[in-house]
Amino acid sequence: MSKKYVYLFSEGDASMRNLLGGKGANLCEMTKLGLPVPQGFTVTTEACIKYYEDGEKISDEILEQIYEALEKTEKLVGKKFGDPNNPFLVSVRSGARVSMPGMMDTILNLGLNDETVKGLAKLTNNERFAYDSYRRFIQMFSDVVKGIDKSKFDEIFDRIKEREGVINDADLSADALKDVVEEFKALYKKELGEEFPQDPKNQLIEAIEAVFRSWNNPRAIVYRRLNDIPGDWGTAVNVQAMVFGNMGDDSGTGVAFTRDPSTGENRLYGEYLMNAQGEDVVAGIRTPEPISKLQEVKPELYKQFVEITQKLEDHYRDMQDIEFTIERGKLYILQTRSGKRTATAAIKIAVDMVNEGKITKEEALLRVEPKQLDTLLHPTFNPDALKSAEPIAKGLPASPGAATGRIYFSAESAVEASERGEKVILVRVETSPEDIEGMHVAEGILTGRGGMTSHAAVVARGMGRCCVAGCHDIQINEAEKYFIAQGKKYKEGDFISLDGNTGYVYGEAIETQIPTVTGDFATFMGWADEVRTLKVRTNADTPRDAAQAVEFGAEGIGLCRTEHMFFEEDRIPAMREMIVSRTEEQRRKALAKLLPIQKADFKGIYEAMEGRPVTVRLLDPPLHEFLPHNEKDIKALADQMDMSFEELKGIVDSLQEFNPMLGHRGCRLAVTYPEIAEMQARAIIEAAIEVNQEKGYNIVPEIMVPLVGEVKELEYVKAAIDKAAKAVMEETGVEIEYLVGTMVEVPRAALTADEIAKEAAFFSFGTNDMTQMTFGFSRDDAAKFLDDYYDKGIFEFDPFSRIDQVGVGKLMETAVKLGTSTRPDIHLGICGEHGGDPSSIEFCHKIGLDYVSCSPFRVPIARLAAAQAAIVTKEGK
């Protein structure tokens, strides 16, 4: 028997999300619940996958099933495709397993042609409505299915409006709209050399194919990459009978959330527009009314709607985002889904629902996307700095947080500025899917038009970016790259600040500050800590970072880099003196100067960590990084060092490397100059002894040897460390426990981890370098070609952001297996940047690491991700 590729809404349910997509599964579920859902059917994600397998062609088998479902739906609705007397019209929408807002293209009013438009006019007794629907359909079909630039249609439309002396679209007469339709069809023919398709079935199949194709458009690919969505899931297609919100003043359309998606407050929240189609609300072209106003206008209908929303929230046990349409006074539900929400709202809703007895703590923990917490850890304005600031404009507080940066008026220039290291505010009249990357790099987004559910608002909340939307107080000129507020011109590159919680815009840079973990957030994180088994440490090189991380719940330091300590102005001279030494004796003299400095650094960090474990990594970067490279600076340093320019230049040149990443660094430095490791070990041990004595802690320093690839390297460096530690203990008369372990970052370390574990008390995976060496490309150099890799579908995500489980992950698993085979109690962690990435954290949990270590601001994210990993693993998902 052939596979089922098409499901009527009455044939599925919410559990079939992978097959029917989120939208389709929920349409089925709502149909099952008896809610007023327009009839329709879903073409499955498997049909999409088969479409690609078949060389971008819908097979006959699937075509047949579509026609069959269409026929059944026609019967249910009592209308027929192409019937001039009672034409059946449908919407065609994409619907993937997870919601991808704005990514996939939608077509409304499909089924209209030169004949059925007349039938629709007669049937509705509204010729104007009928031709308005037809011209919308032609434009959408031409744009989405055929790729004709929609601005060409806008030009025609604007010209006819001008001719008619009309400003509002709604004031165009039926005759004028007929002219529009004729000109649109002519444009279509001119562009494609063929007539606009009149057969509704052909329209439908072409539209379905367009949805399938849109799965792999560049915007979708970028969105998937940013959101870790696999490219082989495919999208489903939903074909649904049209209902019209634009049939007059007794019609309308809107979007509502069962709780406030910004704050999480338990109240119905949404917007609607009367006499409008859905796209008018979402695109933010007209500014809609708050949902509460519907109660005044249509109290009965409002009551019915509220009941439905509560039913849906109770049914799904989560806050719902619901689209509805009123057609001539009758309510239809077009879609429901778990609503996107800010992190604040997500946490409040999760905590509230536990308190309301609706969900368990573990369910609550799974409800919040760890990455989203980022928002809560974002700066807010320094209240003192804010006092003296006067807003220059106010818009809608569309996505919370505070942001300060230089303004740019296109996604492209925003990306460029961000690459230059600037903090960016993206300013747009309104955003569209093309702006995704610009929004991603921006600190905040400011738009001139659109409401709380406009594209900018929805996407910004999803990304955790601060957003002020629909700011009518300012006049934006994107082409000339400025906006005017209160008569003053703000040009590209000027500073402004946005408050996403209030909607205020400030015409200057305002100092920001870090929030703390309190209230619902603290409660929620407490639940996470109860559940997780993975410890969370932080990567911190300064007492300040260490203290911040402790504030955020860090349980230790997983990576304290020592090289940053040497770059500071008062230290670099001694470091350089050490590097240019020609004898071990000279080098030891310079190292003696560095010793008290290092020791003071470590004492500060131990104090900030209050007795929690601290892993210190020995000097890692190649020595030439500490030396100047241009002639002028070399000359200055030579004078300072009392050397000749030629001599110093010779040293600088001799330290140059072809591939610094693969050069004289890591433990290789300690093999050549064991005295450096000795100095560092001495500083680490002396500092620990002193802080233990001063504070009564029992610090067990963890000394980490980087870049080991062969056990004998570790043996050699460990001997130098032990020698220094022994000397310190003899001098001070104090015995102290300490651990020596290693980074596992070189592939060979993973491959020989059984041997290395014999010498190492702990492994810490350095997944940054391991990714570079396993793939054979450096992060810096790969930036140039990785875009080609994404565009061509070779990579689906950035292996430097998310652990490549297939390759790098295999090495990690090997290392864990081999390492524990010779040292069962070996302590295992990760200190690469992946340690703050949720999917990577889940992987670390699965392969049995003891802890992850990440930057201070990622610590809460890691705590939640670790909790989710524990829950998911327990549930065997």
Added chain:
Amino acid sequence: MSKKYVYLFSEGDASMRNLLGGKGANLCEMTKLGLPVPQGFTVTTEACIKYYEDGEKISDEILEQIYEALEKTEKLVGKKFGDPNNPFLVSVRSGARVSMPGMMDTILNLGLNDETVKGLAKLTNNERFAYDSYRRFIQMFSDVVKGIDKSKFDEIFDRIKEREGVINDADLSADALKDVVEEFKALYKKELGEEFPQDPKNQLIEAIEAVFRSWNNPRAIVYRRLNDIPGDWGTAVNVQAMVFGNMGDDSGTGVAFTRDPSTGENRLYGEYLMNAQGEDVVAGIRTPEPISKLQEVKPELYKQFVEITQKLEDHYRDMQDIEFTIERGKLYILQTRSGKRTATAAIKIAVDMVNEGKITKEEALLRVEPKQLDTLLHPTFNPDALKSAEPIAKGLPASPGAATGRIYFSAESAVEASERGEKVILVRVETSPEDIEGMHVAEGILTGRGGMTSHAAVVARGMGRCCVAGCHDIQINEAEKYFIAQGKKYKEGDFISLDGNTGYVYGEAIETQIPTVTGDFATFMGWADEVRTLKVRTNADTPRDAAQAVEFGAEGIGLCRTEHMFFEEDRIPAMREMIVSRTEEQRRKALAKLLPIQKADFKGIYEAMEGRPVTVRLLDPPLHEFLPHNEKDIKALADQMDMSFEELKGIVDSLQEFNPMLGHRGCRLAVTYPEIAEMQARAIIEAAIEVNQEKGYNIVPEIMVPLVGEVKELEYVKAAIDKAAKAVMEETGVEIEYLVGTMVEVPRAALTADEIAKEAAFFSFGTNDMTQMTFGFSRDDAAKFLDDYYDKGIFEFDPFSRIDQVGVGKLMETAVKLGTSTRPDIHLGICGEHGGDPSSIEFCHKIGLDYVSCSPFRVPIARLAAAQAAIVTKEGK
């Protein structure tokens, strides 16, 4: 029961080589055979290992066993340690599992002190001899055991000779020698603050410890690295009763080979000196007599000796290198071992012994060290060039081959010059173990003193270096860096040429040429081909190299690099035009110019290979390698390209990479610019079709995609190749089979080889890059610190010369396992430089590769190594 650490010579045999060392095992074996071997005992290699385990200390247990063996030996000899009336004297020599000539230190005459020297004088009635022996012992002991510079002793000795008006050492009187002894002892006390040890037992233990220590001296470490000897074998120590070749004119000492070690001719070959100790022969201080002369001088003794040598050769079934001493007319055999020999000799001996019915073909194949064949493949002089050359001097033809290069007078300057890329001839008065590295980098070695068994001669033959030794015609001044021949001065950096087959030295550079495989060599290689299962291909980029490789027996090309083709002067402009193109169209235009050039290259190579398989690798290096980098060259190119300097400079700068090894290269180029791969595929296919038609071959081109780390890379590039191939076949109307495969060099390729094999018809291991990425260091940058790694015992061999089986090898095994799991018939090869290294070839055989590919000159080496691997694996060794 305690372990046995000490064996009397009567307690062991030849099979115990691993425990007793080669020398010790053979002394036992000869004792067993009833040959006249002085009594003694061997301290085992396990004792050496335990010495290091115990922190460089001989345990009491071992000390006891030594004393016990000493006592038993004393009884056998009938003398006693320290007995002034009949003193027992011994030699102490190292003896590892394999011979390490010159590496380990020897002490003679141990047991002498102020008392026993008098006894020896009385006993031998030769006071002069006794004190001469004592002064030798003091000097050797002080140097070898205590590290006192021997030149300090030479100064004293020379001063006293001058005082006495004596030129030859032998003319010094007993009284003068007593003075020497007194001054030597005074020097010892001054240097060490203690008296010269008088207790023979203490002397013995200190000497044994010195031998153990010498296992890890820098020369030994270098030798082991050059010869692939593991550092954990340890050395045994042989303690043997002294016999004296310097007791007068009825005494003597010598060395002989049972066949000629230079030519392999079946005749006794050797040298001896009357009234001398062994060190006098080996060090080459006096020029010895040929062994044949002994027949005239001592016919009876000669006959006895010849019988023994024949017995030993028959017993060991191999050519023997035998040391002997005549003490007052009685013959003693001090050592026998399989003799070092030139490659020519090795092959002749092996072939002769098979013909003599003494060994099997398989045994013969195992008798020749594959690396040694290198010598036979070394250049000889171009006879025409030689015609016009006049020798400036003649020395001993100590190691065959022809060499031309610039002269250097120290190992250090030779190494430096070699690193600059110069061809070097090392010129020394005589060589010592300190010169090993200089000899290794040299094309040839010329010495002023020493015979055919001098250090220079033995080591040069072992290394396969051309050597002219004992060249008295020239006056060498090492300090001033010149030599004088026929009144003319040759300074450092001047060219000379050496003929190691004739001993002639030429004062100019002479063109050299490549030998062919004929005679015994051809017979021998034929046997190798019968036995081996591994195919041998070659790495060749030009028809000339390809033809040379076929001459040497290559069965195909495993790696034809295409980038070298673009560097030639007539091609680089089109290549550069391609690189600086701003559009695909421009790039295709430039590629169209390169197409006929590439095609012609491939046709030439196919023709040279006469239908054998050819694997062509697509463009690999980063594009910036093809562009100029300094301002002047960029300016010139800009003019030539009709671009502004700024524009071209911009392109050059934008192509710069932080880590070119990890940058935009390999298949990454083809992902970005698939049109490059298309052009190359077209050239490959078109060339194959044309050559097939012209020559009637059936070439199946193998197209190799480099640097793949992810199967989708290969899929993408393969699609471009297939597209081009299909187009060519359609245009020409000729169907042709071709294969697309990949390099496995990126670690991730090995880790995901099951996926990659689904798309790859073959894998070729690129072990150069794989070694770099697995260890995380680049070959160029590692050169700076690898010496530290060898010195500190962290690495024992160069992983770029010999496959690191533990790490890189594990990845290779993984790739073989995974690759064959999804494509059981996948064709597997190696094309990294390791493909020409015998131990790596054995590894490749073991893990199941189908072929190795190496440079043309390594093809015979690989054929033999492959045969040995097959034999050894079959024997389950």
